[in-house]
Amino acid sequence: MKLLFSLSVLILLLLNISLLISAFSMRKWSTINSNKNLGLFSCTDCEQLQDNWNFECLARSACENDSKIGECNLYKDLYKGSFGFLVLEFGSLLMSLLFLEKLILLILKFPTGPRPSFIGTGISMLIFHVIGTIIWFRYSEAGTECSSENNSDARPSVCMSTGASIAIANCILMGGTVTLFIIGFLQSTTLERTIYIHKKFIWISGTIWLWASLVFGFITLILMLGSLTVKNWVKSQGSLGSLFRCDNCDSIKWMSWSCLQGTACETNTDSNDCKFYKKLAHASDYFICLQALSLILLIFYMQSLTAFVKCKEYGSKYMNYAYPVLLFMFNVISIISWFATSEGIVNDECTDGDICVRSGPKLAIASNFTLLVSVGLFLIVYCRRSEENLSFEEVDLKMRTSMSVSPVKINNVTPDDTQYIKN
Structure with missing residues (x-):
């Protein structure tokens, strides 16, 4: 890959990682009843919210009260969605860091390992993030508009806010990053390296x-x-x-x-x-x-x-x-x-x-x-x-042409034996 092309992918990838991290800390992921802001893991400005209470705590408390069936269902769904998103986003972050490492090694002309693993980390990063985002929307049922009606028996409707918008935007941006990388990487050649x-x-x-x-x-x-x-x-x-x-x-x-x-x-x-x-x-x-x-x-x-x-x-x-x-x-x-x-x-x-x-x-x-x-x-x-300091093809050629090594020994050669197979 050309240096300018690799640097372009690197900048996009760093932006993807920054959006992944910022999504976790965003205090406004969604709103309920048009006036309560929800983070990814907890309600950020709910009345009488006890310290360190997340959606799990709120769900367990609400489900103990028969008069709060709607809130019980809401907080249970939000807890499931946030937990699934957290696990898959951690996987996406891990893959993005592996992808970043390989991309930096490629720019600095260090060996990056097998080509399929390079492409695989980028695709895995995208898949984890997309599935995590889908799971959050599946359980939260967040939309662009929500009702302000307050009915204890009905599950309050959820409106997507800044955090959810960032997650969606990152899906698109991450898809562009991976596509751009694959196009350039498939046209490049891998340098021969030391064994x-x-x-x-x-x-x-x-x-x-x-x-x-x-x-x-x-x-x-x-x-x-x-x-x-x-x-x-x-x-x-x-x-x-x-x-x-x-x-x-x-x-x-x-x-x-x-x-x-x-x-x-x-x-x-x-x-x-x-x-x-x-x-x-x-x-x-x-x-x-x-x-x-x-x-x-x-x-x-x-x-x-x-x-x-x-x-x-x-x-x-x-x-x-x-x-x-x-x-x-x-x-x-x-x-x-x-x-x-x-x-x-x-x-x-x-x-x-x-x-x-x-x-x-x-x-x-x-x-x-x-x-x-x-x-x-x-x-x-x-x-x-x-x-x-030879390519594997050159080492294999030396092994096959060496007059001091028989074909039987060549076929059964181990890494410890290669130090003896030299001109």
Whole structure:
């Protein structure tokens, strides 16, 4: 791709990413009854709105009251729509960052990996965003006009506002970005690059160590996802809780810590319940943010590791060092921040007032050890690598024409053997 063409796609992509991020923080996504502004996750100016109450809290509260059936249905639908949008927008953001990385590498003339994966990240970014936007509109039933009638039995109509308009505009803009990129990229050629030769470490092939690193990387991913989804995170005062919710802290089962905080702190900010729920709500917020960043870095790291396993060059060597190191740092900081904020302790016998950890934090801690093994093995092999500044076609030609190697050996050659196949 020509430099000017690539820079044009880069500018459009940065605009797509900025719109993705701004949509999350937009306070006006829609309106109800012509006078209440709704954000993506909560009502921003509703009367008597308790602190930190999102659509889930509002739905659970309204559904307890038979006289608020309309509001109950509204907030349930808005919660489902916002949650689906959040998950798919995170996927779109991840794909957009991968796409941005590859585009920058292309401009700087670094290897970008297989061509199909380059195109695939761009298309996936668009698909995730479009589906997320459709899901939000499907559940919110937002339109351009809404009635101001206030009937407790009828679900209030929703009017789309700035945030929803940005999401729609980004669908169109993102489609243009991906189309423009594909047109230019298919007309370009891929430069031949260096291959890596994995040296042995402790008499074992470097390739075997890399496969072990990849396996530990996948185990880390499983542990990270498991820690986020397991229901057995904490136990305190006879209550069992997950990372985000409490089983029996309220008359409503599995109420979120943020909802409980809003209720308790609205009554008395100095109460023990308020302080207790606030600690766990803030701890879960810090943990999920840092874990989201860790998951993004893990995908970047696994991408580089997969290419290196195949003896292919990917990106810059400084980038390949930075990803695993930053990943390990953020993963460690995430669990430290949770313990520091929640003041959780590792103790099987929980006394009154203590926050005792259960399976969730232990899975998060275990992920640090498996990640340390994966990163350590990768860095050892990567530091000991040697390079062959030939294209794969040239290496294959040398292998086939070398008089010192038989055809049988050529067919069974491994990355560790290529260091001996030279003129």
